[in-house]
Amino acid sequence: MSKSILLLLGGALVLAPLAIAGRAPQQDAAAPPAASQTPQPAPAPAAGGIPADTKNPVRPTAAGMAKAKELYAIDCAMCHGDNGNGKTDLATSMAITPADFSDIKMMNAIPDGEMFNIIRVGKGKMPGEDPARAKDAEVWNLVTYVRSFSNPAVAVPVPEKAAAHSTGRRSR
Ligand code: HEC
Known part of the structure; x- marks a missing residue:
């Protein structure tokens, strides 16, 4: 494996967690308000x-x-x-x-x-x-x-x- 590929791989490993961390707040912002996070009843039972x-x-x-x-x-x-x-x-x-x-x-x-x-x-x-x-x-x-x-x-x-x-x- 060439040195540049190793560097690329290393970079990806370092960057991946950063990318995830960077996305997390966005997901929170998109999440519904806390009130609707209370447990929902099971799917509507038939009759x-x-x-x-x-x-x-x-x-x-x-x-x-x-x-x-x-x-x-x-x-x-x-x-x-x-x-x-x-x-x-x-x-x-x-x-x-x-x-x-x-x-x-x-x-x-x-x-x-x-x-x-x-x-x-x-x-x-x-x-x-x-x-x-x-x-x-x-x-x-x-x-x-x-x-x-x-x-x-x-x-x-x-x-x-x-x-x-x-x-x-x-x-x-
Ligand atoms: C008083 C009489 C009666 C008793 C006691 C009774 N059944 Fe029924 N059962 C019926 C009738 C009448 C239907 C049809 C209901 C309808 O489609 O309106 C039915 C329907 C069913 C069906 C669906 C099939 C069908 O005919 O549409 C099943 C399965 C069934 N009964 C199982 C049972 C089991 C198991 C028990 C005992 C725990 C039981 N039944 C007790 C009268 C009875």
Whole structure:
């Protein structure tokens, strides 16, 4: 390497921080006033819930799926049926026609976040699942459980350790 290139490089190294320092005040001047720097609320949730395009962050575990099955049997099956097809006596008497959970096309048309919202908030004649009854992770497991009627592979448990790692916390 020639001496002049080394000098150029050296000069760039010295000048770079100066250039950054020189730009900093300008950025400050362009920044919005302090008042608007207070924490902003999360992006507007859809219909009292989370954004519809939110991906299910909870991976299935044996314990999580067992709990989801139990919740489903008590809180959902009377309307949606043990097999998820929605053809129940209660649905008939309430004159409701819930989707057939075993119809994969129908289920794929409902994004994870929207399904979370429907289960958490409710929809039409369907009541929402109270947070005291099902934590967020449990609602996500219900989303997985509901999807398993049309696609059993989604509910195949991953080892507890892998699941805890993937969500950054232990599943409850
Ligand atoms: C009282 C009856 C009832 C109960 C209980 C109920 N649902 Fe529903 N559910 C419905 C009806 C009716 C719809 C359709 C709502 C609409 O589109 O207006 C629905 C819609 C859904 C949908 C969206 C697919 C669709 O049909 O549009 C999902 C997913 C769902 N329910 C899951 C659940 C889960 C999980 C539970 C239990 C935690 C549950 N539901 C409890 C009646 C019920």
